[in-house]
Every structure is written in C-alpha cells, then in structure tokens.
Amino acid sequence: xxxxxxxxxxxxxxxxxxxxxxxxxxxxxxxxxxxxxxxxxxxxxxxxxxxxxxxxxxxxxxxxxxxxxxxxxxxxxxxxxxxxxxxxxxxxxxxxxxxxxxxxxxxxxxxxxxxxxxxxxxxxxxxxxxxxxxxxxxxxxxxxxxxxxxxxxxxxxxxxxxxxxxxxxxxxxxxxxxxxxxxxxxxxxxxxxxxxxxxxxxxxxxxxxxxxxxxxxxxxxxxxxxxxxxxxxxxxxxxxxxxxxxxxxxxxxxxxxxxxxxxxxxxx
Amino acid sequence: xxxxxxxxxxxxxxxxxxxxxxxxxxxxxxxxxxxxxxxxxxxxxxxxxxxxxxxxxxxxxxxxxxxxxxxxxxxxxxxxxxxxxxxxxxxxxxxxxxxxxxxxxxxxxxxxxxxxxxxxxxxxxxxxxxxxxxxxxxxxxxxxxxxxxxxxxxxxxxxxxxxxxxxxxxxxxxxxxxxxxxxxxxxxxxxxxxxxxxxxxxxxxxxxxxxxxxxxxxxxxxxxxxxxxxxxxxxxxxxxxxxxxxxxxxxxxxxxxxxxxxxxxxxxxxxxxxxxxxxxxxxxxxxxxxx
Numbered sequence: 001x002x003x004x005x006x007x008x009x010x011x012x013x014x015x016x017x018x019x020x021x022x023x024x025x026x027x028x029x030x031x032x033x034x035x036x037x038x039x040x041x042x043x044x045x046x047x048x049x050x051x052x053x054x055x056x057x058x059x060x061x062x063x064x065x066x067x068x069x070x071x072x073x074x075x076x077x078x079x080x081x082x083x084x085x086x087x088x089x090x091x092x093x094x095x096x097x098x099x100x101x102x103x104x105x106x107x108x109x110x111x112x113x114x115x116x117x118x119x120x121x122x123x124x125x126x127x128x129x130x131x132x133x134x135x136x137x138x139x140x141x142x143x144x145x146x147x148x149x150x151x152x153x154x155x156x157x158x159x160x161x162x163x164x165x166x167x168x169x170x171x172x173x174x175x176x177x178x179x180x181x182x183x184x185x186x187x188x189x190x191x192x193x194x195x196x197x198x199x200x201x202x203x204x205x206x207x208x209x210x211x212x213x214x215x216x217x218x219x220x221x222x223x224x225x226x227x228x229x230x231x232x233x234x235x236x237x238x239x240x241x242x243x244x245x246x247x248x249x250x251x252x253x254x255x256x257x258x259x260x261x262x263x264x265x266x267x268x
Numbered sequence: 269x270x271x272x273x274x275x276x277x278x279x280x281x282x283x284x285x286x287x288x289x290x291x292x293x294x295x296x297x298x299x300x301x302x303x304x305x306x307x308x309x310x311x312x313x314x315x316x317x318x319x320x321x322x323x324x325x326x327x328x329x330x331x332x333x334x335x336x337x338x339x340x341x342x343x344x345x346x347x348x349x350x351x352x353x354x355x356x357x358x359x360x361x362x363x364x365x366x367x368x369x370x371x372x373x374x375x376x377x378x379x380x381x382x383x384x385x386x387x388x389x390x391x392x393x394x395x396x397x398x399x400x401x402x403x404x405x406x407x408x409x410x411x412x413x414x415x416x417x418x419x420x421x422x423x424x425x426x427x428x429x430x431x432x433x434x435x436x437x438x439x440x441x442x443x444x445x446x447x448x449x450x451x452x453x454x455x456x457x458x459x460x461x462x463x464x465x466x467x468x469x470x471x472x473x474x475x476x477x478x479x480x481x482x483x484x485x486x487x488x489x490x491x492x493x494x495x496x497x498x499x500x501x502x503x504x505x506x507x508x509x510x511x512x513x514x515x516x517x518x519x520x521x522x523x524x525x526x527x528x529x530x531x532x533x534x535x536x537x538x539x540x541x542x543x544x545x546x547x548x549x550x551x552x553x554x555x556x557x558x559x
Contacts, residue, residue, distance in 0.1 A: 033358055036351035040411040040492070053406045082304035089301050125521040126514065127481040129397075129488060130498060134510075137502050138325035139318045143308045148318065217397040220489055221499075224308070227397075234401055246398065253393050 091154025143224025329511030349493035356418025391424030411492030
C-alpha cells in the first residue's frame with residue numbers, strides 16, 4: 001500500500017463564521033456598558049485630572065513621629081488584629097459543623113441541606129460592611145460590634161469554601177464507616193473529617209487574611225480598629241498621616257500574607 | 269485453595285499519638301483568643317446582652333416599609349451600585365488583561381514578569397475602601413470615584429487569576445504559531461487568547477458579583493449607590509426602611525449571582541439541555557458543583 005497521498009488542492013479550512021447571536025450579545029453588553037458609564041459619570045479626563053490634582057501635595061512629607069507614636073496608629077492596629085483573630089476563631093469554629101450539613105456527601109437530610117444553603121446564600125448576599133453598620137447600630141459603636149460582624153462574614157465565606165471541598169472528598173471511607181454500622185455523626189467524623197481537615201486549616205488561614213483586610217476598614221463605619229483613625233484623619237484632610245498609616249498597614253498585611261501563604265503551601 | 273494463614277497474631281494498629289501537638293494547638297488558640305478578647309473589652313454581660321440587642325433591632329425591621337422606600341427611589345440606588353460595579357469591573361478587565369500577559373511565566377521574560385507580579389500584589393494589599401477614601405479626596409464625592417476605586421483594586425485579583433489561567437495553557441497552539449514564524453504578538457493572539465478567554469471571562473463575571481457587594485459598601489462613605497441610603501436610614505433609626513433596603517439589596521444581589529453563575533457555567537461547561545431547570549435552581553441556591 002502507498003501512503004495516503006494528498007490529491008488535488010489543499011484547501012484551507014473554512015473560518016468559522018460568527019453567529020447572529022454573538023453580535024446580539026456583544027452589542028447588548030456594549031450598550032449596557034455605555035449606559036452604565038453614563039450613569040456613573042465616566043469621563044476620560046479624570047485619569048488626567050487625578051495626576052494633576054493639587055491635593056497630592058498634601059500627602060507629603062509623611063509625619064513619621066506622629067505615625068509611629070503608639071497611641072495613634074499602632075494601638076488601633078493591634079485592635080484590628082484582635083478583631084480578626086476573634087472573628088476567625090468564632091466564624092471558622094461554627095463553620096465546621098454547618099459545612100458538613102451543607103455538603104451533598106455528608107448532609108443528614110435534604111431539608112437541612114437546602115435550608116442551610118439558602119440561609120447562607122442570603123447571609124452572603126449582604127455585604128460585610130452592611131453587617132458591621134447594622135450591628136454597630138444594634139449593639140453599640142466599637143470593636144465588639146466589629147468582631148460580631150466579621151464573625152458572621154467569616155462564617156458565610158468559610159461554609160461556602162469548605163462545603164464545596166467536602167463535596168469533592170473521597171466517599172469511600174464514609175461508605176466503609178457506614179458499612180461497618182456507624183451512625184451518621186461518627187461515620188462523618190471518622191470517614192470524611194480526616195481527609196478534608198488540611199483543607200479546613202488552609203481555608204481558615206485564608207479567611208484570616210480576608211479578615212485582616214476587612215477589619216482594616218471596619219472603623220470607617222464605627223466598628224473599631226485602625227479604620228477609625230483613617231476616617232478621622234480624612235475628615236481633617238491630613239492625607240500625609242493617612243499615607244504613613246497606609247504604608248505601615250501595607251507592610252503588615254503583606255508580611256502576614258507571606259507567612260499564611262507559606263503555611264498553606266505546606267498544608268495542601 | 270484456602271486463604272493464606274496468618275502466621276502472627278492480628279493486632280489492632282496503635283493509634284497515632286498526637287497528644288503534645290493537640291495540647292500545643294489548643295494552648296495557642298486559647299492564648300490568642302484570650303489576648304484578643306481582653307483587648308477588645310468583651311465582658312460576659314455584653315456578650316450575654318448582645319444577641320437580644322441584635323435581635324431587637326432585626327425584629328424592628330419587620331414589616332419592612334417597601335412603599336416609602338420605592339417612592340424614595342431605592343431601586344435606582346441599588347441599580348446605581350450595579351452600574352458602579354459594572355464600570356469598575358470593565359476598567360479592571362481592560363487594564364488587567366494585557367498586564368496578565370506580561371506576568372505569565374510561560375510567555376513573558378523575567379525582567380517584565382517580576383515587576384508586574386509585584387504590582388498585582390501591591391494593588392491587592394490595599395482594600396478598595398481605602399483606595400476610595402483617597403480618591404474621594406481627589407475627585408470629590410460621587411459614583412465615578414467609586415467605580416474607579418473598584419476598578420483599580422480589581423486589577424490586582426483579576427491580574428493574578430488571569431496570569432494563572434495563561435500559565436496553565438496547552439503549549440501546542442503557541443508552538444505552532446512560533447513554528448509558522450509568527451511574532452510574539454501573533455502567538456498571544458492566536459495561540460494563547462482563544463484558550464484562556466472563556467476562563468478569564470468567567471473570572472470577570474465572578475469579580476463583577478463581588479464588586480456589586482463592594483460598590484454597595486462604597487456608598488457608605490459617599491461614593492454613590494445603595495450604601496448611602498442605608499446609612500441615612502440607620503442614622504434616623506428608620507428600621508422599617510432599613511428592612512426594605514436590605515431585602516431589595518439581597519434580592520438584586522441574588523438575582524445577579526444566579527444569572528452570572530448560569531452564564532459562567534454555560535461558558536465553561538456548555539449547555540445541558542435536559543437539566544437546564546435543575547441547573548438554574550443550583551445556581552440560585554449556590555449548590556452547583558462547578559461554581
């Protein structure tokens with residue numbers, strides 16, 4: 001037999017043609033973008049005006065002796081960390097049992113499954129600072145309300161991440177535990193929990209990072225932490241102090257993130 | 269043939285001993301929690317009264333006063349938040365896509381890759397509310413400052429995710445373009461972009477969902493949208509109105525999440541005509557597996 005020779009002309013394959021639906025969707029998206037841009041007052045000149053704004057001069061020089069004075073920035077920054085720690089421990093602690101109820105693999109029954117999913121979706125649909133503002137109104141200004149708000153927020157994020165991990169877990173240990181006659185709770189704690197626990201710890205660290213960032217801004221609505229200082233200085237137009245604070249916050253956040261990422265890499 | 273006889277007694281394997289590690293972990297968490305709680309001035313009496321205080325306020329929100337709120341134009345405010353989020357996401361998408369090509373290990377040289385990645389990290393470290401606080405000082409109050417703040421902040425996360433998408437491509441098409449003598453830009457356009465665009469588009473949509481919440485929050489510090497309305501009502505202790513605003517916000521956010529999740533599923537996984545209804549319910553409840 002001969003090799004299959006190419007007979008006749010080699011034709012270039014036909015380029016796939018775009019369907020009418022593509023143009024419809026594209027023009028709808030473009031139209032919505034233009035409309036939305038008009039609604040928010042989009043102007044290209046802003047990009048230029050921002051750079052030439054005389055206000056930037058107010059950002060310099062940074063008053064380091066004010067920034068590094070213990071009561072001004074470092075005290076509230078410590079409070080910020082305390083909020084994040086409390087919120088992470090409470091939120092992630094509560095998330096452990098709820099996540100198991102929210103996974104197809106380990107849920108006790110369908111009613112609990114759909115009910116917990118629906119409630120957590122609504123909780124997650126309320127933005128984090130709305131929770132903070134509501135709780136500040138309900139239980140008073142300060143870090144206490146902030147810790148509550150962030151706990152709710154961490155719970156909502158954690159159950160979403162962790163229940164999806166449980167969904168994807170190996171179901172054979174669970175089956176073995178059930179076949180050996182285990183009831184629901186022991187079967188789950190011995191069959192599934194050990195396989196997903198490293199992921200749980202990794203997510204908890206991730207939520208801690210999120211909480212550190214979220215707790216920085218809690219103070220803007222009166223819920224304690226370093227955001228309160230940012231808000232006060234903004235009202236006095238002391239942008240030089242704000243810049244100094246931002247530099248410190250930035251350094252600390254990056255440092256924590258590096259540590260957390262390093263630990264997470266070893267875990268998973 | 270019979271089963272092979274065991275020549276040694278079967279013993280249960282001994283349980284691994286983690287006592288010291290467990291003790292250390294519990295101690296660490298205990299100390300951290302204790303230190304934080306004392307620092308935050310959390311006392312037992314406050315802890316005991318907080319749930320009832322919170323419940324008291326939440327029960328005041330019912331029945332929510334929809335009529336007054338719709339008259340005050342709450343829907344317009346919620347939509348303004350959505351517009352802010354959309355424009356912010358568009359700005360971030362336009363800026364982050366080219367930058368992602370400069371940050372990916374497989375397509376960019378070292379000298380441009382490292383600074384671009386550091387830029388993404390730096391942007392991600394500053395929360396959008398802080399960006400907005402600074403921008404509001406420069407541009408003045410209004411939704412445009414909010415959109416800009418969201419756009420600048422989202423460049424960090426979108427850039428990082430897009431970079432990772434580009435790094436995980438199949439190298440074949442890119443090599444084919446190079447073998448045909450294509451330039452770097454041609455390789456990106458025909459070898460990389462068609463592979464990553466579906467994934468990156470779904471990241472954009474996902475970021476839009478997050479940004480809707482973020483822009484609602486930005487309103488609280490004067491950047492336009494529903495946040496300003498919520499703060500005003502809370503300051504006047506108009507809890508019926510607060511209830512209405514919250515419910516309208518949640519409904520709009522859930523609708524956007526559902527539609528966006530559906531579109532993302534369609535982009536990544538394609539249609540499954542027989543299960544379309546069930547999949548939409550999954551999107552609504554967040555129960556679909558490939559979100």
